[in-house]
Amino acid sequence: MHLTLLSIDWLLLIEKCVLILIIISVSLVIAMYETWAERKVAAFMQDRRGPNRAGFGGLLQPMADGLKLFMKEEIIPTSSSKFLFVLGPGMAMLTAMMTSAVIPWSSHFHLFGRDVSMQIADVNIGILYIFGVVSMGVYGIMIGGWASNNKFSLLAAIRGASQIISYELAMGLAIIALLMITGTLSLGKMVEQQQEHGLYNFVVQPLGFLIFLVCAFAECNRTPFDLSEAENELNFGYHQEYSSMKLGFYLFAEYINMFISSALMASLYFGGFDIPFVNDAAFGAHFGQNPLAILQVVSLFGKIVLFIFFFMWVRWTIPRFRYDQLMNLGWKVLIPLALFNMLATGFIVLLKAHGWHF
Amino acid sequence: MGITQVLFWFLSILAILSAILVVVSKNPVHSVLWLIVVFVAISGHYILLDAQFLAIVNLIVYAGAIMVLFLFVFMLMNLNADTEPQKNRWLKIAGVVTGGALLLVLVAALKKADMKAQLAEMGHGNIGLIHNLGAVLFSDYVVPFELSSALFLSAMVGVVVIGKKD
Numbered sequence: 360m361h362l363t364l365l366s367i368d369w370l371l372l373i374e375k376c377v378l379i380l381i382i383i384s385v386s387l388v389i390a391m392y393e394t395w396a397e398r399k400v401a402a403f404m405q406d407r408r409g410p411n412r413a414g415f416g417g418l419l420q421p422m423a424d425g426l427k428l429f430m431k432e433e434i435i436p437t438s439s440s441k442f443l444f445v446l447g448p449g450m451a452m453l454t455a456m457m458t459s460a461v462i463p464w465s466s467h468f469h470l471f472g473r474d475v476s477m478q479i480a481d482v483n484i485g486i487l488y489i490f491g492v493v494s495m496g497v498y499g500i501m502i503g504g505w506a507s508n509n510k511f512s513l514l515a516a517i518r519g520a521s522q523i524i525s526y527e528l529a530m531g532l533a534i535i536a537l538l539m540i541t542g543t544l545s546l547g548k549m550v551e552q553q554q555e556h557g558l559y560n561f562v563v564q565p566l567g568f569l570i571f572l573v574c575a576f577a578e579c580n581r582t583p584f585d586l587s588e589a590e591n592e593l594n595f596g597y598h599q600e601y602s603s604m605k606l607g608f609y610l611f612a613e614y615i616n617m618f619i620s621s622a623l624m625a626s627l628y629f630g631g632f633d634i635p636f637v638n639d640a641a642f643g644a645h646f647g648q649n650p651l652a653i654l655q656v657v658s659l660f661g662k663i664v665l666f667i668f669f670f671m672w673v674r675w676t677i678p679r680f681r682y683d684q685l686m687n688l689g690w691k692v693l694i695p696l697a698l699f700n701m702l703a704t705g706f707i708v709l710l711k712a713h714g715w716h717f
Numbered sequence: 718m719g720i721t722q723v724l725f726w727f728l729s730i731l732a733i734l735s736a737i738l739v740v741v742s743k744n745p746v747h748s749v750l751w752l753i754v755v756f757v758a759i760s761g762h763y764i765l766l767d768a769q770f771l772a773i774v775n776l777i778v779y780a781g782a783i784m785v786l787f788l789f790v791f792m793l794m795n796l797n798a799d800t801e802p803q804k805n806r807w808l809k810i811a812g813v814v815t816g817g818a819l820l821l822v823l824v825a826a827l828k829k830a831d832m833k834a835q836l837a838e839m840g841h842g843n844i845g846l847i848h849n850l851g852a853v854l855f856s857d858y859v860v861p862f863e864l865s866s867a868l869f870l871s872a873m874v875g876v877v878v879i880g881k882k883d
Contacts, residue, residue: 443750483846484769491773494781498753501785505746505792513792520785544847 370473378479382459390614391421393667400671428607436600438508447503448601448608454496455615461485462622463547465632465655466639469648477632477652478547485545486534489623490527493578497523499612500580504597515597518586518682523578525689530574532697533567536704537627540564546623550631554639561628566700568628570693575620577689580613582674586682621666625659632659724765732758745791749784756780770847 402409410417465477504516588596632655643651763772
């Protein structure tokens with residue numbers, strides 16, 4: 360047996376590992392500071408001050424919270440099924456992290472004589488991969504809720520899972536309309552197209568974006584769709600029995616999901632890493648590739664921060680839906696709207712293909 | 718062994734082991750979870766064959782949607798060891814014998830199937846890519862494709878009719 364294992368492109372492997380490490384740590388740090396930002400935004404909306412004791416402006420508060428979660432006593436209920444009880448938060452965290460693999464964070468850096476792409480995997484099914492991982496994300500909630508052996512947890516888990524499945528449909532239909540226009544599933548190519556046209560997909564697909572946005576809220580279990588953690592009905596939701604860092608994982612996974620779905624919306628509908636009002640190619644030719652790539656990262660993160668703020672803004676403005684209202688909105692409003700959007704888009708694409716001009 | 722072979726053996730062993738655990742597990746919820754592992758392993762095989770679309774659709778539809786419905790049912794039915802009827806030992810033996818007989822028939826039937834002419838293309842085929850798949854579905858296989866979508870539509874209408882309250 361010869362060692363063909365050694366014929367792998369080791370540099371590529373190292374490059375990807377470093378990139379994965381960076382993106383995961385960035386996601387974690389962003390999720391940490393999302394908790395801080397959420398409390399600050401909430402305080403701002405309710406005319407309070409929010410956390411302001413630990414560090415300047417409460418900036419060290421997430422560290423203190425994390426430390427507290429690590430130090431707390433870890434309780435695994437005796438009547439729970441132990442392995443699954445631990446697996447639940449792990450699954451939630453894993454699926455939240457995995458979606459970041461196909462998002463293009465910037466064009467590419469030119470380092471050590473290599474073009475280092477800022478996308479972990481440019482697979483040609485890009486957007487479908489995200490759907491696959493998101494549909495796996497249901498199991499984090501379901502396994503945790505069931506393994507807790509608590510009626511409220513189970514009810515909350517089933518609510519959460521059925522909500523996610525229902526809204527996934529409308530989300531998929533909204534994406535199909537976008538795919539008809541772009542003609543590719545790869546997120547990297549979609550961003551490139553938007554850069555070339557200079558016209559963001561948001562302008563072409565306003566209805567599709569709206570549907571996608573609403574569904575993203577539902578997929579992240581954020582208010583007004585946080586039916587699975589409705590305190591007044593279900594105590595604390597599917598993570599009722601969890602304590603310590605396992606609870607922390609569930610809460611963290613929600614914030615990472617929010618970050619990733621913001622990145623996704625920015626990439627799909629708002630040009631991704633494209634710098635607004637600037638011709639990126641000309642800028643790169645003038646100032647060099649690396650400064651351009653850095654600015655593109657900054658631009659993408661600017662867009663992401665705006666979306667995250669929007670998530671929080673909605674959370675502290677709109678009250679929670681009732682469960683039947685939630686299902687009615689999903690099945691009777693969003694899916695027909697998305698279907699209509701799909702048909703209309705298909706019609707226009709067909710007309711354009713036959714030489715009609717608008 | 719190249720990386721493809723390492724992955725192939727890993728995925729195959731994972732698939733077979735978890736398939737056995739699906740049958741052996743006492744708790745039906747555990748069985749469903751092992752079945753999800755089987756689906757994930759099979760999706761891995763699809764990716765090795767460069768059928769990425771099939772892999773991800775397998776994940777979304779089977780592991781993501783159908784298995785969730787299975788879990789719903791099992792979690793709400795409250796199946797315990799005491800409520801579940803215990804099967805007779807002879808019934809189990811009879812099941813093993815008939816299953817083994819079926820395996821024998823399958824092996825006998827497939828022994829002559831000529832597999833050498835259709836070697837799987839590992840890592841470099843492009844039949845499974847979404848572009849080619851779509852072209853084939855809408856040209857060569859358009860009638861079966863449309864028929865099956867009509868079937869799905871009628872099933873959906875049927876569900877709505879049954880699900881209506883009055």
